[in-house]
Amino acid sequence: MSANQTSTEVAARAPGKVNLFLSVGAVREDGYHEVATAYQAVSLYEDVYASHASDFAVTFEGKINTDSVPTDGSNLAIKAARLLARKTGYRGGVHLRIEKNVPVAGGMGGGSADAAATLVACDALWGTGLGREELVRLAAKLGADVPFALVGGTALGTGRGERLSPALATGQFTWVFALADQGLSTPAVYAKLDEHREKHALDISPAREVPSVDNDVLQALRAGDTIMLANALHNDMQVAALQMQPGLADVIELGERSGALAGIVSGSGPTVAFLAEDSDAALEIQVSLSANGIRTVRATGPASGARLLTD
Known part of the structure; x- marks a missing residue:
């Protein structure tokens, strides 16, 4: 959906993401x-419409269930708008109308995309004129995935995931996402991963102090090789997500039996991302999953980062 940019309303769009590779290191002192991750933005977008207001407010529309999403000051988009106002000295507020298409608490960065699009929309609406680099610095204060939602494309993330460096990716990758009815809390999944590692400390290698992304992932992206990328997909958090929602293992197995090159829990889950060989294969995967009562969406990557929407 697009909207006219006017003096009273500005629209911006930001993408969801999939973690192609996610290595989780030991707990830091803070x-x-x-973490070390390879992000890819996908063509599943959050659209934010910002209009002038005396205070800060957010409402939602679209097919995604937002009953669990807060609308008070704890909402990430509201935090983004307030951070920008403080940074620039803007004295007014904003009403944010968000059309959601990325699953809530699904490991695809929907809330981060809301925040990134809000920064872009409010900067234009208020005429505060911050450059993209400054917006990225603000985004890093809001959460690990927010800077990437601004940048988009394909990138490596280190630190908490907020320190980005671009990764060369050629061609297009086709994804099918299996959506869960119930979300997962990212902090809870991290806690479960820590618990799993402690419980099985004698059987598994200890977490690396400085994790890194495997070179196979970078090679696959540079070559635009879907099969090579499928073989390189990895997510340390998957074991924890599967313990919290054991049914995800059946979803992964079904998708791979239905023709997916590989299935992986996206980020902290519980959305499962299936890499398809092409659009025809993706359609077959969708049909098979849907026949088993699983909601799906199809998308491609890489996609552009947060940007204004104009005619």
């Missing part, structure tokens, strides 16, 4: 985990 309580966060050091």
